[in-house]
Amino acid sequence: MDRWLEQDNLPAKVHTLAAVETGKDCLPLYCFELGNPDPATPTVIFSGGVHGVERIGTQVILAYMNTLFNRLDWDESLDSLLQRVRILFVPLINPVGMLKRRRSNINGVDLMRNAPIDATGKVPLFLGGHRISRHLPWYRGKRDEPPEREFCAIQRLVESVVAEAQFTISLDCHSGFGHRDQVWFPYAYTPDPFDDIGEMFALRMLFRRTHPSYSFYLIEPQSRNYTTHGDMWDYLYRNTLARRKGVYLPLTLEMGSWLWVKKNPLQLFNALGVFNPVLPHRHERVLRRHQCLMEFLLRASANFSNWLPGHSDRREWMHQAIDYWY
Ligand SMILES: [Zn+2]
Known part of the structure; x- marks a missing residue:
């Protein structure tokens, strides 16, 4: 990231969403903005690094950012696409967590359990979020205390975008759960469907028919995997x-890191090996693997009026979605 920040002719606007204390000094929480600055423009938010140990999420975002920045030099079709869409990259939501090689932020809080929202049923012990101790993973923070600084920065960003954009998609990149790459959508706090379930189903169908060879993504509500308290995206959506x-x-991209561990069990002995591909060829493979999905989300957003269910067929899409997922 620093390499780009030093560049005079960076093709993006850089915003500092917050300054996060490390204990000694402060680290910035950056947002890179590309495309049409009109706030009504359809917008895609790509984010990563909520969990400091999941470095690959940040790297996947930076790799795609790098591709777009370089294409801007020569690809005029990208210029015209960017007239119709706005992109916000937030590659590293938890800079102190990444610096200190931990999942939580400086206060021991898991930013994905920090929202003031409780699950409706039972959640898995610890993993679902708890208030027992900040020294245990998945700590939610103290009850009745405001959310953490990083959380509030993302909240301000998302609220300002969705208040004006005609259409918004966010993709938050994580790693570490399961053998497959999964794309999750709300809710995490309840097994009930979210309001835009019909639109979500239409997006899934569009992706499946446009990119049939990318069938490795499992696309489903997070609650089908496990429910949690305090999910950031549940809260921001609701x-x-x-x-x-x-x-x-x-959307949340959950890259299945067990696959990398299975192929290379020795990486379990590496502090970050549970969450990240370690061997260079596998690392590179993961960086390129998700570029098609990100490009698809960009184009689907720019052209949302060509596939999004209209008023008259919205109910029908909702029924199909509920039959399929619930
Ligand atoms: Zn994560």
Whole structure:
């Protein structure tokens, strides 16, 4: 990231969303903005690094950013695409966690359990979020305390985007759960469907028929895997429902790191090996593997009016989605 920040002719605007204390000094939480600056433009938010140990999420975002920056030099079709879409890259939401090689932020809080939202049923012990101790993983923070600084920075960003954008998608990159690459959508706090389930189903169908050879993604509600308290995207979605301009689809990419561990069990002895591909060829493979999905989300957003269910067929899409997933 520093390499780009030093560049005079960076083709993106850089915003500092927050300054996060490390204990000694402060680290910036950066957002890189590309494309049409009109806030009504369909917008895609790519984020990563919520969990400091999941470095690969940040690297996947940076790799795609690098591709776009370099294409801007020569690819005029990208220029015209960027007239119709706005991209916000937030590659590293938890800079102190990454610096200190831990999942949580400086206060021991897991930012994905930090939202003021409780699960409706039972959650898995610890993993579902708890308030026992900040020294244990998945700590939610103290009850009745405001969310953490990093959380509030993302909240401000998402709220300002969805208030004006005609259409919004966010993709937050994680790693570490399961053998497959999964794309999750809300909710995590309840097994009930979210309001835009029909639109989500339409997006899934569009991806499946456009990219049939990318069938390795399992696309489903997070609650089918496990439920949690305090999910950031549940909260941001629910909290903006009444104040948004258009459809908002918050997605989480959960890269299945058990696959990398299975192929190379020795990486279990590497501190970050449970969450990241270690061997160079596998690392490179993961960096390129998700570029098609990211490019698809960009194009689907720019052209949302060509595939998004209209008023008259919205109910039909909802029924199909519920039959399929619930
Ligand atoms: Zn994660």
